[in-house]
Amino acid sequence: MGFVPDESFQEVTRGAVTIDTEEELQKKWQASKDRQQPLRIKLGVDPTNPQLHVGHAVPLRKMRQFQDAGHQAVLIIGDYTACVGDPSGRDKTRPTLTHDQVRENAETYLQQAWKILDKDRTELCWNGDWFREMSFLDVIALCGRTTVARQLERDDFQKRFSGGLPINLHEFIYPLMQAWDSVKVRADVELGGTDQTFNLLLGRDLMRQEGLEAQVCMTLPLLVGTDGSRKMSKTYGNSIGITDSPEEIFGKTMSIPDEAMRDYFTLATDLSLSEIEEKLALNPRECKGFLARTLVRLYHDEAAAEAAEQHFVQVFSKGGIPDDIEEYAVQGDLLEDGKVWIVKLVVEAGLSSSNNEARRNVQAGGVRLDDLRVDDADARVELSDGMVLRVGKRKFRKLKLV
């Protein structure tokens, strides 16, 4: 049968690294059209971290594209799987969370996810709903559906095993749980990062074992972090949070390496492919500025995007000070003869975490009062109301005398 991919099919497959298998997806797509029945698109998320970043947003955006093409989004909150911890791509066992923590995280997670997904057209499930019901015997039966050899084929376990690092038994169960989710929700397509390949494919096996039509697995690239090398992750400190302030999103985006811009455009924004090419043809600074504005607009709005850019130009390009600075009310007992020890001031204002650190900052020439460098760590300085204290390029406090 000659499948003619329509525009939304192209949109929905764009950016995918692998589709297992594309033929099956075409078939499902066509059947869905013929029968007027939307495909069920599954995305499972473990709310291990309440802070979503633009890397997490990649599969969510993909899900949104499916929604826009008229398909049924099935978002699974892994309240049980989060308690196990996904071993994918990890070189050590994930710390497990308590169920209460997970429920709490899930709350904030969802709030953020609805910035991307269309809430009214999303079917929301908690996998605890079915795992809670299972008896120990059921669990054992589930474990019997795969083998140790298959588990050890995985590159991450392989590495840990040969490197003498621990693999806890419960980590073997994780993929089975995720695969079982697919059975329970009768997924037609499951989305995930490339690191999810193993888990995704196991879903196909279990579905077949259950006599269901196997899901299609679509893997998406992992977005690199702001360092341009490792995948975006909060623990690497290279992430851009979708709840970050406009200034932060803008600044962090400006700090990505030029080579990463294409990935960011294709994976993290909703620009069309031709628009992306157009922007990439600009000079790198303008292009990156556009990218930064686009990201801010996505998670805040147009006005915020403009303000963030102005802030960036003001503070970093011109080295000036921003308009709205957090105030610090100088405590009276810091003053001796109307003067204050610079080190103490920096610490009390919350710009350094210890006296020694503050002293270092001063000695390195990173501390300024109203643009005047203070580089003597013993200095006692006179203050006036409204003075701006600055540490490094990006930490400011407006001093308020009481």
Place this chain on the structure above:
RNA sequence: GGGGGUGUGCCCGAGUGGUUAAAGGGGCUUGGCUGUAACCCAAGUGCGUAAGCUACGUUGGUUCGAAUCCAACCGCCCCCA
């Protein structure tokens, strides 16, 4: 159950009795450079105004002196069963 290893600062990792607050790297901070909060370069990086204090899994010992030796305990890894 038997045997062998191992546990160091935010992370990785050197260090087997004394100038060790502890090499080296990563990270981070500050400075310089820059279109950039990137790259690169440089410096710094336990706490304390200071005297000094705290730190090498835990506890207790040996010693003038221990991250370094001993004992027990706790955690982890490997091999054999």
